[in-house]
Amino acid sequence: MEALSDTTPQAGTALPLLRIDAVGKRFGGFTAVDGVSLDIRAGEFFALLGPSGCGKTTLLRMLAGFETPDSGKILLNGADVAQVPPHLRPVNMMFQNYALFPHLSVRDNIAFGLRRAGMRRADIAARVAELVALVRLEGLEKRRPEQLSGGQRQRVALARALARRPQLLLLDEPLAALDKKLRDSTQRELLALQRKLGLTFIVVTHDQDEAMTLADRIGVMNAGRLAQVATPRQLYEAPRSRWVAEFVGDINIIEGRITAREAGRLRVTTEGAGVLAAPVPRDLSDATEVCVAIRPEKIRLSSRPPVDDPAGGAINRLEGTIRDVGYLGSASVYTVALAGGATLRVSLANAARLHADAYGAGQRVTAWFSPDDCIVLDR
Amino acid sequence: MSGRNLFTRPARLAAIAPYGWMVLFFLVPFGFVLKLSLSQVANAQPPYLPVFDLGAGWQALVAAAGSLSFDNFRLLLSDDLYLLSGLRSLTVATTTTALLLLIGYPIAYAMSRLPRRWQPLAMMLVIVPFWTSFLIRVYAWINILQHDGLLNQVLLALRIVSAPVVWLSTDTAMYIGMVYSYLPFMILPLYATLSKLDPALCEAAADLGSSPLQSFWRVTLPLSLPGVGAGALLCFIPLVGEFVIPDLLAGSDSPMIGQTLWLEFFTNRDWPVAAATAVMLLVILLLPLVIYDRFQRRQMVRP
Numbered sequence: 001m002e003a004l005s006d007t008t009p010q011a012g013t014a015l016p017l018l019r020i021d022a023v024g025k026r027f028g029g030f031t032a033v034d035g036v037s038l039d040i041r042a043g044e045f046f047a048l049l050g051p052s053g054c055g056k057t058t059l060l061r062m063l064a065g066f067e068t069p070d071s072g073k074i075l076l077n078g079a080d081v082a083q084v085p086p087h088l089r090p091v092n093m094m095f096q097n098y099a100l101f102p103h104l105s106v107r108d109n110i111a112f113g114l115r116r117a118g119m120r121r122a123d124i125a126a127r128v129a130e131l132v133a134l135v136r137l138e139g140l141e142k143r144r145p146e147q148l149s150g151g152q153r154q155r156v157a158l159a160r161a162l163a164r165r166p167q168l169l170l171l172d173e174p175l176a177a178l179d180k181k182l183r184d185s186t187q188r189e190l191l192a193l194q195r196k197l198g199l200t201f202i203v204v205t206h207d208q209d210e211a212m213t214l215a216d217r218i219g220v221m222n223a224g225r226l227a228q229v230a231t232p233r234q235l236y237e238a239p240r241s242r243w244v245a246e247f248v249g250d251i252n253i254i255e256g257r258i259t260a261r262e263a264g265r266l267r268v269t270t271e272g273a274g275v276l277a278a279p280v281p282r283d284l285s286d287a288t289e290v291c292v293a294i295r296p297e298k299i300r301l302s303s304r305p306p307v308d309d310p311a312g313g314a315i316n317r318l319e320g321t322i323r324d325v326g327y328l329g330s331a332s333v334y335t336v337a338l339a340g341g342a343t344l345r346v347s348l349a350n351a352a353r354l355h356a357d358a359y360g361a362g363q364r365v366t367a368w369f370s371p372d373d374c375i376v377l378d379r
Numbered sequence: 380m381s382g383r384n385l386f387t388r389p390a391r392l393a394a395i396a397p398y399g400w401m402v403l404f405f406l407v408p409f410g411f412v413l414k415l416s417l418s419q420v421a422n423a424q425p426p427y428l429p430v431f432d433l434g435a436g437w438q439a440l441v442a443a444a445g446s447l448s449f450d451n452f453r454l455l456l457s458d459d460l461y462l463l464s465g466l467r468s469l470t471v472a473t474t475t476t477a478l479l480l481l482i483g484y485p486i487a488y489a490m491s492r493l494p495r496r497w498q499p500l501a502m503m504l505v506i507v508p509f510w511t512s513f514l515i516r517v518y519a520w521i522n523i524l525q526h527d528g529l530l531n532q533v534l535l536a537l538r539i540v541s542a543p544v545v546w547l548s549t550d551t552a553m554y555i556g557m558v559y560s561y562l563p564f565m566i567l568p569l570y571a572t573l574s575k576l577d578p579a580l581c582e583a584a585a586d587l588g589s590s591p592l593q594s595f596w597r598v599t600l601p602l603s604l605p606g607v608g609a610g611a612l613l614c615f616i617p618l619v620g621e622f623v624i625p626d627l628l629a630g631s632d633s634p635m636i637g638q639t640l641w642l643e644f645f646t647n648r649d650w651p652v653a654a655a656t657a658v659m660l661l662v663i664l665l666l667p668l669v670i671y672d673r674f675q676r677r678q679m680v681r682p
Contacts, residue, residue: 064582064586065586066585086585087589095582096579097577099577099579099582101580101584101602113586116587116588116589160583160587161586164587
């Protein structure tokens with residue numbers, strides 16, 4: 001199993017493909033990107049995730065050359081490209097709404113970049129045929145963008161961006177315009193394509209499922225800064241801040257204060273949920289005002305209190321009443337009003353067909369979870 | 380189902396309305412002009428012979444149809460005054476349209492690139508001349524272009540010329556007046572097309588290795604062709620029939636067809652020949668319309 005500690009880029013090893021070094025960008029009085037530093041390795045599938053307005057698109061546009069950073073460096077293979085205009089960068093971009101040329105056929109759209117590169121006619125034709133086969137658009141070469149479906153347009157945009165064999169492919173919300181079913185299959189195709197070509201992809205998305213599925217590493221951005229850079233698993237299981245914890249996935253946050261510390265465990269006295277046992281975080285600050293975070297699927301429910309603690313240590317038990325049941329198909333989400341006043345969201349897999357909705361509203365239950373599944377974060 | 384009918388009936392009426400308008404205010408009057416063009420001039424009030432009388436019954440109508448006279452059209456073809464003025468109209472309109480495109484495109488392009496909040500102001504500045512009467516603006520040009528007018532004063536003061544240049548009653552003066560008067564009609568459709576262009580398309584072109592000039596040539600220009608077509612048509616058609624500007628600013632040696640028409644109607648009082656000239660003008664003007672329509676259709680359905 002993969003370690004949950006962050007992998008820090010190792011100093012001294014060969015330069016990364018892309019090094020973003022303290023890059024900042026302001027628009028008037030608004031700071032869009034605020035001193036972001038990031039290394040991207042060759043062959044990596046990296047996702048920039050964040051709410052709208054967090055600066056992820058501005059950062060991507062600076063990588064493509066459509067915006068010039070006010071400060072910092074963008075090193076591509078060691079050379080600073082921050083001031084290089086877009087048409088001279090060995091980087092290509094797949095645009096959010098594809099930005100296909102409406103007056104050109106599929107073939108001419110794909111060949112556009114090759115023509116500008118001054119490639120010979122025969123070579124262009126061969127390369128276009130290769131790309132058309134790669135993204136499975138055979139037979140549609142003469143169509144115009146408006147005669148294509150959304151999924152086909154997405155593939156034309158991808159082929160066009162890949163045509164010049166970029167060292168780095170930037171994808172701006174590549175799947176946002178597709179419907180749910182198509183998005184899932186396209187995600188798999190995109191991932192397979194990236195592995196097959198061994199290219200470096202940076203994708204910007206506001207959709208965390210998409211980032212989780214696609215990326216080797218995710219950079220979560222908030223208000224122009226990188227809040228955390230980690231693998232999807234680290235991000236979900238070991239968020240470094242309350243903001244990241246709440247932004248990625250669903251989580252229960254219970255505020256409290258540290259009242260005791262014993263044998264690698266913290267005792268956190270909360271207002272709404274009594275005293276909780278939690279692990280000592282790696283980088284515990286001096287603050288005693290903290291919050292305990294627990295993912296809904298890490299909590300168990302039972303109609304009578306669990307007799308024993310399977311882990312041997314103290315487990316957290318909370319008495320409460322089911323207030324609300326949300327049936328989602330594969331799982332149900334129970335809202336439990338605790339005796340102490342707090343509410344917990346608990347997600348249970350509907351593993352058996354006939355036992356679905358095992359708990360009903362109004363039923364008294366015990367919610368319990370292992371201290372190891374809690375995360376202690378600064379408020 | 381009845382609900383649906385209630386909805387579609389007014390909608391259909393709305394679709395028919397423009398056609399009704401065209402029939403009532405274009406086709407019917409044109410019918411009068413056509414009828415008039417087949418008549419003969421006469422010393423009467425109105426100054427022409429009736430071709431046929433709709434009140435005279437069907438028999439009389441058929442008889443009249445058999446004895447229709449195309450003499451007026453024969454005259455148009457035999458006297459080269461009409462052909463020459465038609466040809467001059469086409470030349471002048473084509474040249475002016477080309478000049479308008481050369482001047483109007485950069486202006487419209489620059490407007491579309493302004494920050495969004497400045498664009499309405501730029502648009503206002505283009506439209507503002509319309510607040511003054513067209514005729515007054517042409518007279519103002521006479522003032523500027525005359526012997527001791529503003530233009531000559533400036534040129535003399537800057538020592539670009541040593542003696543006043545004759546501007547008035549030349550083709551140059553006419554072209555200045557025409558370009559000035561029609562420029563908004565060229566800029567507005569061009570601006571409408573250019574401002575709707577997705578800026579991401581130019582970014583995509585740049586991303587794929589196009590220099591700014593190549594981006595313009597390969598993406599912006601082809602995609603603005605509908606605006607070029609609309610602007611050119613909007614200017615070309617009234618320019619062909621233009622009367623006031625050549626009459627006031629150009630010399631009198633080679634009239635445009637609008638001037639010839641005016642001459643026939645007011646000076647010669649030959650309404651039938653004037654009407655025939657008007658019909659000829661319309662036929663000439665149908666040609667660019669048909670070409671534009673073809674072009675638009677091809678744009679829409681090209682595989």
